[in-house]
Amino acid sequence: MTTTKLYEDLSRTVSANVSVYRGQSVALLTQHGKEAPLREVLGAGLGCRIQHVSDYDTDQFGTFTRDIARIGSQLDAARAKARMGMQLSRLSIGLASEGAFGPDPVSFMLPHNLELLLWIDDGLGIEVIATASGHTNFSHKTVPDFKEAKHFAESAGFPEHHLIVRPDDEHHPQFRKDLSTWDAFQEAVDWALSLSLTGKVFIETDMRAFANPTRMLNIRRAAAALVEKLSSLCPACGAPGFAKSGVVRGLPCEDCGQATEQAKADIIACVRCTQQILIDREEQFAAAGNCDYCNP
Structure with a gap:
């Protein structure tokens, strides 16, 4: 059986299963209205219950008005929020959202919004990250x-x-x-x-979520990506979050056959155990314009 066929069969099996999070409570610390879209998307997709935690000032993790600087990375801030929500609610599962804004990574001209969602499950000992990026009015x-x-x-x-x-x-x-x-x-x-x-x-x-409908759409997209990841179970240990974790580079050049920096396969890996599979991409060759040997 090919790895592609294995993953397709796995996906069909997972979609037929009841979510492992159905009926479970998830802590969400926010004061910017994120509970509404996350409750809607994750509730429908996973069957979980989002427990809104509001008795903490999340501005202490950093503000878009720059009066309080964010300490650490976007992921660090999300992890701190999730952990605080879990501590205050005494729940073993936590969720947090953190946004970042800057120039588009491709054009470097248009404004860009990257939304990150972090899911922490201490019962299973896992963290699952989902992101979505897109247009923003950041200006x-x-x-x-x-x-x-x-x-x-x-x-x-x-x-x-x-x-x-x-x-x-x-x-x-x-x-x-x-x-x-x-x-x-x-x-x-x-x-x-x-x-x-x-x-x-x-x-x-x-750029606070409740004050920015465009950003709220990207949060919903990140939530949909998180549902997809958490609905995919590891074939070895059964943990949620069996999803793309990286790529294998080395797609051969169409002219000289040398390996390029273009991806030739995706790595699908478990967030808890060492299980992983490789999914070959459809492209068999890279354009000569992407070859360092043909274009030194």
Whole structure:
């Protein structure tokens, strides 16, 4: 039996099984409205119960307004949130979401949103990570008056997408957030201008989940990816999360036959034991343009 056939048979078997998390409670620490989409997607896909934990200020893990810096990586922050939620709820399963924003990794021009979901199951001793990335309205602008402020707000999807306003620049310690109406926005711009030493106002998009519908869509996509991973069981130990963990490079060049950096197979591995299989990709050869030998 080929590895591809083995994985296809495994997937069919898994889809026929009842989720191992059906009826189980999962701690989710959030104060930014993530419980609604995660409860909907994970509840439907896994049959679990998302227990919203709210009695902790998650801003202590870092804020998008930069008044509190995030310590460590995106994964570190998600792990800290998940662990705190598990501690407060006394549950053995925890879930956390953490977003990151920056330039698109391909074009380096358009803004990019990477959403990471971390699932921790202390009973099984596993961590499962799922991500989704895509379009975002992440942006900012310094403006001299309300006319330009209004133009930026419209381009950012306001008022559905909330905004943050500061005097002068991004480093000013005072700011107004939770801006979701035109009246509140104009009042905030006037306030910032009254405090500004340069006659300018710094406006930026509010990237908290409840304040940003575009980001919320990416969180839902990450949740769907997590359901898919947790629905795939290891054929050796039965643990959830038997999914792609890496690639094998070395796809031969179509002209010279030398191995390239292009992937030739995907690694499907267990998060608990050493079980893994390789799934060959459909492409048999890499384009000569991707060959270091043909294009030194």
